[in-house]
Amino acid sequence: MESLINNLLEFFFILTGFLLMYTAGSVFMDKTHPTRLGTTLFWLFLGVIFAIGNFIPYYLSGIMLLVIGVLTLFKQVKLGHVRPIEDDEAEEASKRIGNWIFVPVVVLAAVAVGIAQFTPLGGQVGIGIGAAVSLMTGVLITRATPKTVMDDSDRMIQQVGTTGILPQLLAALGVIFTAAGVGEVIAGGISTVLPEGNRFLGVVAYCLGMVIFTMIMGNAFAAFTVITAGIGIPFVIAQGGDPVIAGALAMTVGFCGTLLTPMAANFNALPAALLEMKNESGVIKEQTPLALILIVVHIALMYFWAF
Amino acid sequence: MILLEIIKLIGIVIIVVGFIFKFDTIAVVLIAALATALVSGISFPEFLSLLGEAFVSNRLVTLFLLTLPMIGISERFGLRQQAVRLIERIKGLTPGRMLSLYMVIRELAGLFSIRMQGHTQFIRPLIEPMTQASAEAKYGEIDEKDVERIKARSAATENFGNFFAQNTFIAASGVLLITGTMESLGHEISAVAVAQASIPVALIVLIFVAASNVLFDRKMKNKYGKKTTVPTQKGGE
Known part of the structure; x- marks a missing residue:
């Protein structure tokens, strides 16, 4: 089963690689593109890493990533000409197709969730199969030509743009932080300045430690182990705090950090790109007031409920 | 050192x-x-x-790219337009109520451990267009700043619903991480207890989000309310 899952996933990664390389090709053919070669190279390298990253030495992918970084640093990756959606065309099509247009979207969700729930294949394979089945459903319903499908794939990928790979890149950064032992340094630092024997300060330090460390790592799970070992156990639980309640609250207060940080790109920058928002940090801005209120709520809950 | x-x-x-x-x-x-x-x-x-x-x-993180072609053609063939038509038929739907409804659904999904990538599967193709449509159906044309806010609030609702309800399921990865970490640090605890201790926060966040949506609706009504009353006044006279 394990190998079946891995083979299926590898297949989906190769497909994704082809979509990215198609975008590279379409940018290359666009003679009017302002940064034609740089943008072509960006999508081509990304496509190659996706398609054959597991079959070539890892350092080659590392080199390609550094080139990608140089390209984006010098603003060589830009949105080129993509086939726009014509409003009257869409209006006309929607009159013809009616509510059937919702079917592919529902199929994606249903297949993805169904496979995750009822088969041992897991959620990720579910998304891959869901994407394929829903695309086929969509083509049947809309009668879109292959050219239109590829045009729209290219349009969506270019619109999501460089932000789309940010979550994956940050995940890779997390791996390097872990390899370097960054977490231990932070937890050690906090525990040396905190006075022992004060429950309230302990609760505040545990909660804020989770928030701040989650904001740095972009991931509350990564923060939880480090901060619980470094702060939660000695300053909250060793003073009589209930490990069940303190642990549950520490995790969700960490999620408040996720709401506040550009490091959690898959939750904040990615939807901004998917929704084509003007302001890349618009989602974080919207979440900030409630996230701050929730941090206070968590501190109060942990102080009064865990002891 | x-x-x-x-x-x-x-x-x-x-x-x-x-x-x-x-x-x-x-x-x-x-x-x-x-x-x-x-x-x-x-x-x-x-x-x-x-x-x-x-x-x-970590390529798994970017697997959502595969869903983009389907969303792309759905939009080209009138997904948004149809969403608008559908929403216009439902009376009394406001952007705030739409998002509160999604918040409830999203938290229930968390409770029943239905894992989903909400931003790609629901927000971009469905929830955000419907929310925007409900605003347009009620208030007519809305300005760019508010379109941007509706986008931000749609994405934020997904995050609130996803984050704060997921640990109410006993086999959620967060719950397992909490029990696993505590155990390795010398405190034996049960996953059921952790899931139960996660319920208050899920409810508190639900209440806050719903309240914030009520306020948002009120703000929209104050700003655009006139536009809908003008034609009715005309019709009345």
Whole structure:
């Protein structure tokens, strides 16, 4: 089963690689593109890493990533000409197709969730199969030509743009932080300045430690182990705090950090790109007031409920 | 010794500075990774391999790209237009109520451990267009600033519903991490108890989000309310 899952996933990664390389090709053919070669190279390298990253030495992918970084640093990756959606065309099509247009979207969700729930294949394979089945459903319903499908794939990928790979890149950064032992340094630092024997300060330090460390790592799970070992156990639980309640609250207060940080790109920058928002940090801005209120709520809950 | 340890945090400094000054994010992340590796005794060739391996083994994170062609053609063939038509038929639906409804559904999905990538599966194709449509059906044309806010609130609702309800399921990865960590630190606890202790926060967040949606509706009504009353007044006279 394990190998079946891995083979299926590898297949989906190769497909994704082809979509990215198609975008590279379409940018290359666009003679009017302002940064034609740089943008072509960006999508081509990304496509190659996706398609054959597991079959070539890892350092080659590392080199390609550094080139990608140089390209984006010098603003060589830009949105080129993509086939726009014509409003009257869409209006006309929607009159013809009616509510059937919702079917592919529902199929994606249903297949993805169904496979995750009822088969041992897991959620990720579910998304891959869901994407394929829903695309086929969509083509049947809309009668879109292959050219239109590829045009729209290219349009969506270019619109999501460089932000789309940010979550994956940050995940890779997390791996390097872990390899370097960054977490231990932070937890050690906090525990040396905190006075022992004060429950309230302990609760505040545990909660804020989770928030701040989650904001740095972009991931509350990564923060939880480090901060619980470094702060939660000695300053909250060793003073009589209930490990069940303190642990549950520490995790969700960490999620408040996720709401506040550009490091959690898959939750904040990615939807901004998917929704084509003007302001890349618009989602974080919207979440900030409630996230701050929730941090206070968590501190109060942990102080009064865990002891 | 301590100074040697603290220099490992250079990557964090680079990230923070980079985000504050809005330097190119991809380049900032790569530089932070390189700097952290080099000060921690990882050589440049080792770094290239480590970076490549870490990126390749995290391709799962970007698997959502595969769903984009379907969403693309659905939009070309009138997904948004049809969503608008559907919403217009439902009387009394406001942007705030639409998002509160999604919040309830999203929290229930968490409780029943239905894992989903809400932003790609629901928000972009369905929830955000419907929310925008409900605003347009009620208030007519809305300005660009409010379109942007509706987008932000749609994405935020997904995050609130996803984050704060997921641990109410006993086999959620967060719950397992909590019990696993506590156990390895010498405190035996049960997953059921952790899931139960996660319920109050899920309810509190639901109440806050719903209240914030009520306020948002009120603000929209104050701003655009006139537009809908003008034609009715005309009709009345």
